[in-house]
């Protein structure tokens with residue numbers, strides 16, 4: 001997975017620096033949305049140090065390249081799990097435990113663009129997120 005990200009970074013003309021790799025790796029291992037503070041803490045546990053400005057800059061770049069996404073509801077960051085799928089990447093995020101899944105739907109994109117077009121708006125990108133309970137948390141809350 002990190003290897004795919006390396007190829008995308010290089011293909012877009014960006015250097016694959018050690019800090020960029022470290023942030024990608026931490027995001028992949030975290031499996032939950034992580035804030036820049038979380039990322040710094042996780043790196044520190046591994047004996048590595050990056051300052052906040054560097055972490056923010058790296059996250060900004062990774063998000064622009066769709067290698068990572070910002071979670072709208074919590075402000076954390078996750079590593080993209082889709083690669084170059086058709087359609088905008090969207091997240092379903094559990095508000096209890098932070099578990100997330102990513103999906104892309106060309107049909108959904110088309111429908112949203114058409115709705116906007118009816119108002120004379122020309123859409124370039126869609127940003128949406130589903131917030132709720134993952135199947136585990138839902139089961140815990142309501143029983144089987």
Ligand SMILES: [Zn+2]
Pocket residue numbers: 066069079080081082083089102
């Ligand atoms: Zn993605």
Ligand SMILES: [Zn+2]
Pocket residue numbers: 094095096097098099133134135136137138
């Ligand atoms: Zn959950």
Ligand SMILES: [Zn+2]
Pocket residue numbers: 087088109110125126
């Ligand atoms: Zn879209």
